[in-house]
Amino acid sequence: MATNTPVTRPKNARFSSGPCAKIPTFTLDKLSDAALGRSHRAAVGKDKLKDAIEGTREILGIPADYKIGIVPASDTGAVEMAMWSMLGARKATMVAWESFGAGWVTDVVKQLKIDASVLEAPYGEIVDMAAIDYNTDVVFTWNGTTSGVRVANGDVIPADREGLTICDATSAAFAQDLPWDKLDVTTFSWQKVMGGEAAHGMIVLSPRAVERLETYTPAWPLPKIFRMTKGGKLIDGIFKGETINTPSMLAVEDYLVALDWARSVGGLKGLMKRADTNAKVIWDFCDEHDWIENLAVDPATRSNTSVCLKFTDDRIKDGAAFAKAVAKKLDAENAAYDIGAYRDAPAGLRIWCGATIEDSDLQALTLWIKWAFEACLEAQSEAA
Numbered sequence: 001m002a003t004n005t006p007v008t009r010p011k012n013a014r015f016s017s018g019p020c021a022k023i024p025t026f027t028l029d030k031l032s033d034a035a036l037g038r039s040h041r042a043a044v045g046k047d048k049l050k051d052a053i054e055g056t057r058e059i060l061g062i063p064a065d066y067k068i069g070i071v072p073a074s075d076t077g078a079v080e081m082a083m084w085s086m087l088g089a090r091k092a093t094m095v096a097w098e099s100f101g102a103g104w105v106t107d108v109v110k111q112l113k114i115d116a117s118v119l120e121a122p123y124g125e126i127v128d129m130a131a132i133d134y135n136t137d138v139v140f141t142w143n144g145t146t147s148g149v150r151v152a153n154g155d156v157i158p159a160d161r162e163g164l165t166i167c168d169a170t171s172a173a174f175a176q177d178l179p180w181d182k183l184d185v186t187t188f189s190w191q192k193v194m195g196g197e198a199a200h201g202m203i204v205l206s207p208r209a210v211e212r213l214e215t216y217t218p219a220w221p222l223p224k225i226f227r228m229t230k231g232g233k234l235i236d237g238i239f240k241g242e243t244i245n246t247p248s249m250l251a252v253e254d255y256l257v258a259l260d261w262a263r264s265v266g267g268l269k270g271l272m273k274r275a276d277t278n279a280k281v282i283w284d285f286c287d288e289h290d291w292i293e294n295l296a297v298d299p300a301t302r303s304n305t306s307v308c309l310k311f312t313d314d315r316i317k318d319g320a321a322f323a324k325a326v327a328k329k330l331d332a333e334n335a336a337y338d339i340g341a342y343r344d345a346p347a348g349l350r351i352w353c354g355a356t357i358e359d360s361d362l363q364a365l366t367l368w369i370k371w372a373f374e375a376c377l378e379a380q381s382e383a384a
């Protein structure tokens with residue numbers, strides 16, 4: 001007998017893992033101060049870009065001697081410009097436990113053809129970060145968005161490493177504590193935890209990353225949008241808001257509004273608390289039901305942003321079709337959009353729990369998931 005249809009829908013059913021839900025207070029008129037139709041090189045545009053950089057430093061607690069740049073092509077652009085500009089100086093270690101990390105492995109092994117060792121773990125698990133040789137350049141993803149598995153902390157990364165750590169932190173930044181002293185290059189996009197727009201990425205460089213840029217020239221050509229140095233010197237302007245090419249001032253304004261909202265909820269601590277509270281709603285739901293489980297095997301590695309779930313009920317005949325049917329039903333009911341597992345990931349659900357989501361909406365969603373699960377089981381037996 002199926003559960004009754006729940007009465008209350010989430011107020012905001014946008015649980016996508018990117019672009020993620022806008023800030024709860026978002027309205028389009030909040031962007032009315034955007035420097036539209038003005039040059040990004042004019043004082044008004046440059047000031048906004050600088051505010052975006054320094055606001056990021058303030059909220060994330062990025063050290064004063066780290067450089068922060070706004071770059072083209074979202075997080076992908078930021079990761080690739082780092083790899084293309086810095087790798088090849090020494091041996092590399094590529095670390096992957098889900099789809100995006102695997103994409104960076106392809107870049108390095110198949111495109112750049114760099115001497116790299118590749119360490120991989122299946123979906124749900126994580127590579128042993130303590131077993132890595134940090135005298136090599138290490139490229140890894142802090143939070144695997146498609147598996148819901150994250151690095152627990154950076155304790156095992158040695159302070160006196162000789163290699164650089166290049167970290168794709170796009171679904172971790174603003175939700176998880178990033179140890180800046182252990183990260184030489186950190187990248188993210190506005191479209192994740194801040195609920196901003198895609199198109200631009202951010203790249204954060206430690207002094208050692210800057211040193212690499214100024215002392216090493218890769219053997220391959222670099223397109224203009226990857227170039228961070230000129231004549232062996234860092235192009236300092238990039239890190240003060242003089243972007244390499246034209247940014248969207250609308251997206252910049254949207255990010256500034258999101259940063260203001262972040263301040264209003266208590267800065268990084270407030271953002272992390274919101275994500276933790278949100279994720280716990282889903283974790284508790286899994287604990288209370290024996291037919292759904294977190295994909296992350298080790299609780300210490302469970303993501304508090306991209307929470308990935310699998311159905312474990314023996315009665316399910318075709319796991320992939322079942323999970324798809326549940327996600328489709330929730331979408332059709334306007335209870336949850338975009339929560340099917342990522343196309344390369346194991347079948348299941350992926351529910352974004354970053355700071356822009358309200359825990360009350362997740363509470364409401366859990367009732368709908370239970371309802372859809374039972375309805376899909378019933379449909380399965382009717383079809384049999």
Ligand SMILES: Cc1ncc(COP(=O)(O)O)c(C=O)c1O
Nearest residue numbers: 018074075076100145168170189
């Ligand atoms: C871990 C990770 N890396 C990279 C990307 C690509 O980000 P973008 O599309 O912003 O370039 C994503 C997007 O979901 C991601 O989750």
